[in-house]
Amino acid sequence: MGRQNAPLQAFNRGEIGKLALGRVDVDRLRLSAEEMRNWVPHTVGPMSLRPGLAFATPIRGNLRSYDIPFVFSVTERAILEMTAGVMRVVINDQVVTRPVVASTFPAGAMTNPAAWSIASNGGGNAEIGDGAMLLRGQSIGGGVSATASFAMASPGVEHALRINILAGPVTLRVGTQGGGDDLVREASLGTGVHSLTFTTTEPTVFVQFENTSYQTFTVGTVAIEPAGPLELPTPWPEAALPLLRYEQSGDVVFVACLGFKQRRIERRSRRSWSLIDLVVDDGPFQGFPTKDLKLKFSVGLGFGTVTATRPLFRPQQVGSLIRAFTPQYNHAFRIGAAQSFTPPIRVAGVGEDRAVSYTLGGTFVGEWEVQRSFTGEFSGYTKVQEGSGVLTGKITDGFDNSIVWYRIGLRSYTSGMLVAQLFHGGGGRTGIARIQEFISSTEVRVSVLQAVSSDFLTEDWRFGDWSDVVGYPSTVALHDGRLCFAGRDKFWASVSDAYGSFADTIDGSNVGDSSAISRSIGYGPVAIINWLLPLTRLIAGAEGSEISIRSSALDAPITPAGGITIKDCSTQGSARVAAVKCDKRGLFVQRSGQRLYQLAYDVNSQDYEAGNLNRLHPDLFLNNPIVRLAVQRQPDTRIHCLRADGTVAVLTFEPQDQVEAWWRVETDGVVEDLCVLPDAVEDMVYYTVRRTIGGEQVRYRERFARLDQCRGGALNRMADCHIIYQGSPKRTIDGLGHLEGCSVIAWGDGRDLGTFDVIGGQVTLPDPVSAACIGLPYQAWFKSSKLAYAAQGGTALNQVKRVVSVGLIMADVHAQGLQYGQDFEVMDDLPLVENGADVEPDAVRNAYDEPMISVPGTWDTDSRLCLTASAPRPVTVMAAVIEVETNG
DSSP states (O other): OEEEEEEEOOOTTOBOOGGGTTOTTSHHHHTSEEEEESEEEOTTSOEEEOOOEEEEEEOGGGOOOEEEEEESSSSSEEEEEEETTEEEEEETTEEOEEOOOOOOOOTTGGGOGGGOEEEEETTOEEEEETTEEEEEOOSBTOEEEEEEEEEOSSTTSOEEEEEEEEEOOEEEEEESSTTOOSSEEEEEEOSEEEEEEEOOOSSEEEEEEEEOSSSEEEEEEEEEOOSEEOOEEOSOOGGGGGGEEEEEETTEEEEEETTEEEEEEEEEETTEEEEEEOOOSSOOBOOOOSSOOOEEESOSSEEEEEEESSOOOOGGGTTOEEEEEEEEEOOEEEEOSTTEEOOOEEEOSSGGGGOEEEEEEEEEEEEEEEEEEEEETTEEEEEEEEESSOEEEEEOOOOTTOOEEEEEEEEEEEEEEEEEEEEEEEEEEEEEEEEEEEEETTEEEEEEEEOOOOSSOBSOEEEBSOBTTTBOOSEEEEETTEEEEEETTEEEEOBTTBTTOOOOOBTTTBOOTTSOEEEEOOSSSOSOEEEEEESSSEEEEESSOEEEEEESSTTOOOOTTTOEEEEEEEOSOBOSSOOEEETTEEEEEBTTSSOEEEEEEETTTTEEEEEETTTTOTTTTTTSOEEEEEEEOSSSOEEEEEETTSOEEEEEEEGGGTEEEEEEEOOSSEEEEEEEEOOSSSOEEEEEEEEEETTEEEEEEEEEOOGGGOSOSSOOOOSEEEEEEEEEEEEEEOOOGGGTTOEEEEEETTEEEEEEEOBTTBEEEEEEEEEEEEEEOOEEEEEEOOOOOSOSSSOOTTSEEEEEEEEEEEEEEETTOOEEESSSSSOEEOOSEETTEEOOTTOEEEEEEOOOEEOOOOOBTTOOOEEEEETTSOOEEEEEEEEEEEEO
C-alpha cells in the first residue's frame, strides 16, 4: 500500500476522449479531464465556473435564426439577424426600431403622375402607373428626374423612407428643397429594398429619383415606414440560412448562398440599411459555345432585342448577361447633352478601307463635333469636323496603317436629341447586354449595357457565367484587393480594387494584371465549394479537398497575367459549414462533420497543412456533427463549435502556448446559433437559445458575461438568460417576463439570495437590494482523467485506490462555491470551519490556500477527483493536490 501527493497544476488540458484515458504515461493526457462541462479553462492554467448568459433580444417570431456579425469598427458593431425571408438589425442588444410618426408619403404616388414633378432632357421621360415609376433615359447624356414632396407632421422625429427599387440603380436625393440632399445624401440605390432615415424640423421634405443613363430603371413602392422593428425582405428560406457565406468591406456585406443570386447588405448610416441584388454589368462570362449559332442585336444601346438563328433561349436566362463582338459599324445612337458622344469606332487598314461615313439626324438645337484620337479609345480626342445641322458626311483620313478612334457628339446643347449613325466596313466592337424578357426560344428582349456596333450577325458571343441556368457562386471572400467568389468547379475574382467589376479585359482588348480572373478548378470531386478562406493564400474548401489558390510566383498576388496555380493542400474534404480565420490559420469542419481541422502554413512544404484539433477527443462530435463555428479572441482564443444536439463544444486554443483544451457549454435549452463581436476588454459572444418557458418554446439571443464580471462583488453575473437590476434598493424586481413561471436564482448586493419563482414578470426578494443578477441556474462538472499514482509495483491502473484528501488553491471563490468527491454521487461542500474559526457562509474570498481536506468516497479501481460548482456562486480553481492511496 502506498500514498502519493499528486499535483494537478493546470486545468488547461481540457477534455479528452475515453480511448485516451489509459495513456497515463503521457503528461498531457494524465492532466486532462474526462468531463469538463461549464468550466472555462484559462490559457495560463486555472479553470473558472463559466459566466452567465445575459438576455439580449427575442428572435423575430420565435423563428430559427442565423446571425451575421457586422463590424465597422470596435465601437460600431451590429448583428444582422436572418430568419426565413426577413433580416433585422440589432445594435447594442436592441433591434433597430422605427418610431411613431404622423407624416405620410403622398397616397397613391405610384399610380398618380400628378404627385410628381418631372424634369428631363435628351428625350428622357417618366411613366407612372400600376404601382411603379419607369424612369427612361433615352439618349447618351440625357436623363430624367421625378420629385415629390410631403409635409412633416412629426417634426424633429426620425423618419424612415422604405423604397423598393425594382430595376436600378436609381439616384436618390432627399432634402428640404427640390433636388437637395441635405437629409439623405445623394445615393445610388440598387435593385432591392432600402430603409433610409432622416430627421428634420423643416415643414416640407422633397424626395427625388433620377436616371441619367441610356437605360430604363423602375422604382416600386415608396412610403414612410410605420412604427416597429426594421425588417427587410430577403430571398433565403430557413433551410438556406446555414448556407449563407458573407464577407464585409466597410459598410457593405457581400452574401453568397448555394442556389441563390448574390446579394449586398449596405449600411448607409447607423440606422439606414439596404438589401439589394449584387449586379455586375461586365462579367464574368462562360466559354464560347460549341454549336454553330449566330446572334443579331437590334440596337446599339438601350432596350432592344437579340435574335438567334436557331433555338437558344430559355425563360430561366432572364437576368443573364450576353457578351458579343459585332462586326463593322452601323448602329444609330441618340445624344442628348453637351459633351456627350457616341461609342468610339476603331479604324485601321489603308486607303478606302479606312473610310468612315456618318449621318446626323434628329431634332436638336446645338453644335455637333466629330473627334479623333490616336491615343486610345478613352482619351486624346481632338476635333476633326463640326457643324450645327443635320447632314450626311464622310471621313477619309489618309493615315494608312495607323489605328485611330472616331466619335461624334454634341459640343454644345440646348434642346432636342441628335441621332448619330456611324458606318464603317471594318473592325467592330464587343458589347454586353442583359436579358430582360423571354419572348421565344429564338428571341429575347435585352438592355444593351455596353454598346454593340452593328446589327450584323455574329457567332462570337458568350453567356454570363452567373444565372438561374448555370447557377451562382456558393461562397465569397476578399483576397489581395479582389472580391472573390467560388462555386461549382469555378473561381472568380473581381478587377483589383473594383469589387463591382468582373471585366476580364483592359481597354476592351488587352488582359492586364488588374483585370478580373475566371478559372476552372477542373479536377477532383469538387461538386460544391463550401467556403473560401483568405489566409496568406486563398483556400477553397471543396467536398473532396482543400484547394490552395495562389500566384505562380512566390508570395506574389494572384493576377491573370502572372499566372495562377490551383493545387490541393489537403484531401480531408469539407463539410457545409463556414470555415473561420484565426490569425494566419484557418479552421474548418472535415466532411464527416465530426472533426475540426486547422490549416497552418508549413515552411517545409511551402503550403498549408491540415491538422486534426480533436484527435485526442475523437468522440466529441460523434453523432453530433458541428453545424457552425465562431472565433472569440479575447481574453483567450476560444473556438465555439455548435453541435447538432444544441450543445456547444469550445476549444481554448493558443498554439504558441501549446494549449488545445476542449470544454463544453450547457444550459437549460438548445443552442441553435452563435455569433461573436469584438470588444475592448472581452469579445462579446452571443448564443441563440431555444428554451421552454411556460410550456412554450421561445428563442432568445443571449450574451456571455465577461469573466471579470463573475468574481463576486455586488453584482455577480452568473445566471443564464439573466437580467441586471441597478438602482435604488427594492425587493420586487421586474423585467422578467421572458422567464414567466420559471424558477430562477438571484445574486444581489454581494451574496446568493436563493431561488425564486417568476410571477407576473417579477420576483420578490427577502431584502431590498440595489444591484441584482437574476436568471436561470446552471452547474459545472469536472471529472479528472484516471489517477495512476502511489503504485509500489509498476502501474496503479487496475489497482484499488482512493483519494484520501485534496488541497485546493483557488481565487474569487464563494465560501460554498465548490463541491468535491471521488464521483458525482457523494460530494462534500467546502468546510465552514477553518483553523478553529467559522467561515462566513456568504463570503467570496479573493484567495484560498488552506490545508488539505478529506475527500468522501470508497475504495475503487477507478477513483477520480470530481469537482462541481453551481451558479451564482463564483469559483476559480488554480491548482489541486490529490493525496492518493493505492492498495497494490
